[in-house]
Amino acid sequence: MVCYSALVAINDDMPFDSVINQINQHADNSGFIAALDEDLYEPRPNQVNLIKAILLRLDMEQQDESVIKTYTGRITIEHILPQALVNEYWINRFQPQEHVYWLHKIGNLTLISGSKNSEAQHYDFIKKKSIYEKLNSKSSFDLTKDVCNSSEWGLAELKMRHEKMKTQLKKLWLV
Structure with missing residues (x-):
């Protein structure tokens, strides 16, 4: 989900801050750490x-x-x-x-x-x-x-x- 959201934001020519917000919004650090x-x-x-x-x-x-x-x-x-x-x-x-x-x-x-x-x-x-x-x-x-x-x-x-x-x-x- 993180990669997809970031790619959509990039393809939509969103500003860098918006791309970072998409990444942060969909990131699952707790799931990653548990894994x-x-x-x-x-x-x-x-x-x-x-x-x-x-x-x-x-x-x-x-x-x-x-x-x-x-x-x-x-x-x-x-x-x-x-x-x-x-x-x-x-x-x-x-x-x-x-x-x-x-x-x-x-x-x-x-x-x-x-x-x-x-x-x-x-x-x-x-x-x-x-x-x-x-x-x-x-x-x-x-x-x-x-x-x-x-x-x-x-x-x-x-x-x-x-x-x-x-x-x-x-x-x-x-x-």
Whole structure:
């Protein structure tokens, strides 16, 4: 509704202030903020593309203004805490209900190249990190570099990253 209202105002040659008023009138900041704590990842093509776009936007936000990044190749969404709780590392750090709750939240998602995604699977965090870094050739995604700066991936780290990403998204998109 926000985009449509803004486009109508622009097409009607309304002054800038009127366009901004249309945006403010139809903005749903409370709905947006609530959605940031929902499960964002769903394995449907449209939903995956939306989450990928959100993560790419967060990744771009971490760039210096002088850096222009081009994203090429197959980019996939990686669950840091894996989708299956089968590895002892993860079982020792997450209760089953915590796993279900945090699995598809923004704080547990990052970007990697398609080839690395199939390699990372359900490994422990140390092994996943080495795959993300791929023998010292660092990840091209700053979102993933931040994850690689952690020595541990437990509930505290996941919550902290989740809150950081929510704050960044609010700065980007709140009206």
